[in-house]
Amino acid sequence: GAGVSQSPRYKVTKRGQDVALRCDPISGHVSLYWYRQALGQGPEFLTYFNYEAQQDKSGLPNDRFSAERPEGSISTLTIQRTEQRDSAMYRCASSLTISGNTIYFGEGSWLTVV
Amino acid sequence: AQTVTQSQPEMSVQEAETVTLSCTYDTSESNYYLFWYKQPPSRQMILVIRQEAYKQQNATENRFSVNFQKAAKSFSLKISDSQLGDTAMYFCAFMKSQGAQKLVFGQGTRLTINP
Numbered sequence: 001g002a003g004v005s006q007s008p009r010y011k012v013t014k015r016g017q018d019v020a021l022r023c024d025p026i027s028g029h030v031s032l033y034w035y036r037q038a039l040g041q042g043p044e045f046l047t048y049f050n051y052e053a054q055q056d057k058s059g060l061p062n063d064r065f066s067a068e069r070p071e072g073s074i075s076t077l078t079i080q081r082t083e084q085r086d087s088a089m090y091r092c093a094s095s096l097t098i099s100g101n102t103i104y105f106g107e108g109s110w111l112t113v114v
Numbered sequence: 115a116q117t118v119t120q121s122q123p124e125m126s127v128q129e130a131e132t133v134t135l136s137c138t139y140d141t142s143e144s145n146y147y148l149f150w151y152k153q154p155p156s157r158q159m160i161l162v163i164r165q166e167a168y169k170q171q172n173a174t175e176n177r178f179s180v181n182f183q184k185a186a187k188s189f190s191l192k193i194s195d196s197q198l199g200d201t202a203m204y205f206c207a208f209m210k211s212q213g214a215q216k217l218v219f220g221q222g223t224r225l226t227i228n229p
Contacts, residue, residue, distance in 0.1 A: 031215060033215075033216070035217075040222075041222070042118075042205050042207075042220055042221055042222050043159070043217070044219070045216040045217065048215060048216060056216065059216070089157065091159065093159075095215070098215070099211075101164065101166075101209065102161065103161070103217065104161070105151075105158070105159035105160075107158055108157060108159075
């Protein structure tokens with residue numbers, strides 16, 4: 001696609017529910033990143049993939065958070081048993097090469113946990 | 115661990131003026147990349163400019179330029195002839211050139227361009 005596409009753009013869920021956020025990177029981009037951004041803050045790294053391999057998941061807050069990219073293209077970030085503190089914008093980004101020095105962000109998925 | 119600090123939470127200038135946003139960072143790496151991203155009210159995240167630490171020449175993109183001082187670990191963004199469309203949150207970010215490819219962002223500077 002022309003840009004990084006994320007869905008849903010907005011998600012309201014009840015506390016305790018599981019949520020899956022989808023990211024479709026720019027076509028041909030080998031690296032894919034997930035970030036979380038709270039209101040008034042800069043984005044914080046969660047995890048990233050080169051092709052289908054998860055390279056670094058040190059930013060995932062706890063074991064309720066997981067991500068996958070099974071075919072090296074679309075990725076899903078899953079949050080289990082959501083809590084109110086999970087409310088934030090979740091941003092996906094991709095880069096053409098593994099060196100990743102030009103990273104393009106999607107418009108983000110707003111998650112509100114009520 | 116790397117840290118990025120933007121000491122100006124908010125700035126406001128008149129249209130057509132020049133404005134400089136400050137950014138400092140802390141790292142023990144010798145090779146890395148620095149970025150400025152723009153986040154307008156639409157909440158998109160737009161790459162404005164990129165600097166490679168091994169390059170001494172400051173990066174320039176049209177009205178946007180940086181002042182990169184490696185020894186001082188400073189990376190300021192200058193916007194010349196500011197326009198109303200420049201109103202946005204601006205984030206400075208750091209990335210190592212080796213190892214984990216992750217951006218470390220500052221807290222942001224909210225820039226308002228007044229007519």
